[in-house]
Structures are given as structure tokens and as C-alpha cells.
Amino acid sequence: MLQLAMLMPQTIGEKLKQAREARGLSLEQAAQVTRVRIHYLRALETDQRDQLPSIVQGRGYLRLYADYLGLPAQPLLDQWEGRTPPEPTAPPTPAGEEPSQAGLIETTVDGEQAASIEQVETGKEAAGQITITEAELDEGAYEPTEIIQVSPHVEKPGAAATLQSQAILKEIGVTLRQRRESISLSLSDVEHYTRLRQHYLRALEEGRIDDLPSAVQGRGMLSNYAEFLNLDVEALLGRFADALQARRIELQPAAQQRASRPVASRPLQTVDGQAPEAIA
Incomplete structure (x- = not known):
């Protein structure tokens, strides 16, 4: 037995x-x-x-x-x-014939090399x-x-104001994509479990807010996606609000932009505790 x-x-x-x-x-x-x-x-x-x-x-x-x-x-x-x-098997040895010493040595060396490589x-x-x-x-x-926290967002000094909203949206997208890929899920898998369409999921990951039905619906989609990935939902929604505020400032006339206050940065971390990759 x-x-x-x-x-x-x-x-x-x-x-x-x-x-x-x-x-x-x-x-x-x-x-x-x-x-x-x-x-x-x-x-x-x-x-x-x-x-x-x-x-x-x-x-x-x-x-x-x-x-x-x-x-x-x-x-x-x-x-x-x-x-x-199937496990590899050695060729059968003819009856009455002992395996050669050279063959044994060669097999041993190969086995050690394979173990080392593995x-x-x-x-x-x-x-x-x-x-x-x-x-x-x-x-x-x-x-x-x-709940998994995300690394502090660091504002780049001197960054163009017109790029601020897009940079924040891309930062959010990087956090979503990195988490999804870290658990080997495709967008099709996520769509199946969240009922969010793939083109909206892709828009969130690529920071393309114009491809979402509306800012309000985009916020709801982001909340569902972040919760599905077990990310810090409130932190991501806070950054999304920052992006919307920056976007409103960017769409104002130049005179009003100078009078507007800059958007405050909220803490945001990626899965591995490092800041999301910089957006050019």
C-alpha cells in the first residue's frame, strides 16, 4: 500500500x-x-x-x-x-546488458544542469x-x-497645466492596468465579472475620459473596476475628482486660468508601493 x-x-x-x-x-x-x-x-x-x-x-x-x-x-x-x-522515460536496457558508466555520468551531469537551470x-x-x-x-x-494602498503621487514641478488632467487620468489607468496584469486577467475576464464593456475598461486604463459616456458614469465605472481589483476605491475616486477639476481649469480662458488655484495632489500608490510610471 x-x-x-x-x-x-x-x-x-x-x-x-x-x-x-x-x-x-x-x-x-x-x-x-x-x-x-x-x-x-x-x-x-x-x-x-x-x-x-x-x-x-x-x-x-x-x-x-x-x-x-x-x-x-x-x-x-x-x-x-x-x-x-508525461514524465520523460529512459530507453529500456536490453536484458543482460548493464548501462555503461559513461552513460551514467552523462545523465548525472545533465540532471544537475537541468536542476540548476530550473x-x-x-x-x-x-x-x-x-x-x-x-x-x-x-x-x-x-x-x-x-485594502491595498497606492504610492504617493508626486507632482512634477514646472509641468504644463494643460497636461495635468491627462497625467492624472493616465496615472489612474496605470494603477488599474498594473493590478489587472499582475493577476493575469484579460479585459474579457474583467468584462465577464463586472459587466463593464471592454472599450470602457480600455478607456479607463488609457486615461481617455472623452471615450466614457459621461464624467458621472465614468466615476461609477472606475469605482466598480477598482473595487473588483481590490484597490483603494476612495483614493482613486479622489484622484479622478482632481482630474475633473484640472480639466475644468484647462478649459477656461487664459485669464481665468491665471486666477484659478492649482489642483492639490492626493496620495496614490501602485500595487508594489511605487509611484506609477511617469507620463510624458
């Missing part, structure tokens, strides 16, 4: 649990860092997919959890989809992914205290 269990391939959940326990981590610690609720992590470790909110969200949680544990995510995602490639690639993948935490996708997925 023991031999049969040893021959059976590990499930995704067993691999995750084994990696977590090998690092001396508790589920509470993993949930705190990944910002995924404990019962979803437990569902992954026990292979209970029916306890996850959706297939798309489950894949996102799996990728994040694997990266956090230092496991290569793609093989686990392939196994999740039932695409696990370790390096795993390290690269983990380094590139863990700095950005993956948000839970539905409204009840995170605890209320788990």
Missing part, C-alpha cells in the same frame, strides 16, 4: 502544502502576504476547486501562491488545466511576481482591512 502511494503523482494541493510546510510557514502567514483568504488557500491545498469563487480566480490564486512558495507556476497551471506533460528560472519568476500582490477578484474575497 505504501509503495502504491509513493508511485501515485502528487496533486497540486499536495505540492503546495509540502512546499509551505518545508518553509515552516503557516496558512495565516501565507494569507497575510498573498492577501488571499485562508479558506481559499486551504481549498487549493486540499484540491477543493468547488470552494473557490471561480475558475479564473482560482488560476490567479494558484499562480500567486506558487510564486510566493517559490514553486514554478506554469507546470502547476498546466496540471490545473489537465495539460501536464532553480535559476524559478528564482527569476518568483522575483518578478511576488513584488506585486495579487488581489482577490470578488467583493467578499478579502477581509475589509486588506
Whole structure:
């Protein structure tokens, strides 16, 4: 019976649990860092997919959890989809013929090289992914205290006033796009869960306010999108209000613009705690 269990391939959940326990981590610690609720992590470790909110969200949680544990995510995602490639097998040795010593040495070297390469690639993948935490996708997925903050917005001295509203809108768009891409969601996925049309989602991510039905509707769409991504909704809506105020000033005649007060900057951070990329 023991031999049969040893021959059976590990499930995704067993691999995750084994990696977590090998690092001396508790589920509470993993949930705190990944910002995924404990019962979803437990569902992954026990292979209970029916306890996850959706297939798309489950894949996102799996990728994040694997990266956090230092496991290569793609093989686990392939196994999740039932695409696990068969294990390579050595050619059979004819009866009565022992494998040559040279062949054994060559195989050992190749195995070490493969392990080394895999370790390096795993390290690269983990380094590139863990700095950005993956948000839970539905409204009840995170605890209320788990709202993700965004990095302070820094105004560029001497920036042209006519570009201020567009810069703020693009800053908001960068925050949205970075979060969406960090959890491997397409605009089609977001449209499915939020019921917001893709061209409006794209307009929000690209800072194209003129392509939204109206400023009021755009504010509502931004609120829904930010809440879906578990971003700080109030901070983003505050920056959106800044953009609208700056836009009104920009559309005023030059004489009135000189008398208008500058728009105050509100704090805004990206997922990884760094300011959004500068907008030229």
C-alpha cells in the first residue's frame, strides 16, 4: 500500500502544502502576504476547486501562491488545466546488458544542469511576481482591512497645466492596468465579472475620459473596476475628482486660468508601493 502511494503523482494541493510546510510557514502567514483568504488557500491545498469563487480566480490564486512558495507556476497551471506533460522515460536496457558508466555520468551531469537551470528560472519568476500582490477578484474575497494602498503621487514641478488632467487620468489607468496584469486577467475576464464593456475598461486604463459616456458614469465605472481589483476605491475616486477639476481649469480662458488655484495632489500608490510610471 505504501509503495502504491509513493508511485501515485502528487496533486497540486499536495505540492503546495509540502512546499509551505518545508518553509515552516503557516496558512495565516501565507494569507497575510498573498492577501488571499485562508479558506481559499486551504481549498487549493486540499484540491477543493468547488470552494473557490471561480475558475479564473482560482488560476490567479494558484499562480500567486506558487510564486510566493517559490514553486514554478506554469507546470502547476498546466496540471490545473489537465495539460501536464508525461514524465520523460529512459530507453529500456536490453536484458543482460548493464548501462555503461559513461552513460551514467552523462545523465548525472545533465540532471544537475537541468536542476540548476530550473532553480535559476524559478528564482527569476518568483522575483518578478511576488513584488506585486495579487488581489482577490470578488467583493467578499478579502477581509475589509486588506485594502491595498497606492504610492504617493508626486507632482512634477514646472509641468504644463494643460497636461495635468491627462497625467492624472493616465496615472489612474496605470494603477488599474498594473493590478489587472499582475493577476493575469484579460479585459474579457474583467468584462465577464463586472459587466463593464471592454472599450470602457480600455478607456479607463488609457486615461481617455472623452471615450466614457459621461464624467458621472465614468466615476461609477472606475469605482466598480477598482473595487473588483481590490484597490483603494476612495483614493482613486479622489484622484479622478482632481482630474475633473484640472480639466475644468484647462478649459477656461487664459485669464481665468491665471486666477484659478492649482489642483492639490492626493496620495496614490501602485500595487508594489511605487509611484506609477511617469507620463510624458
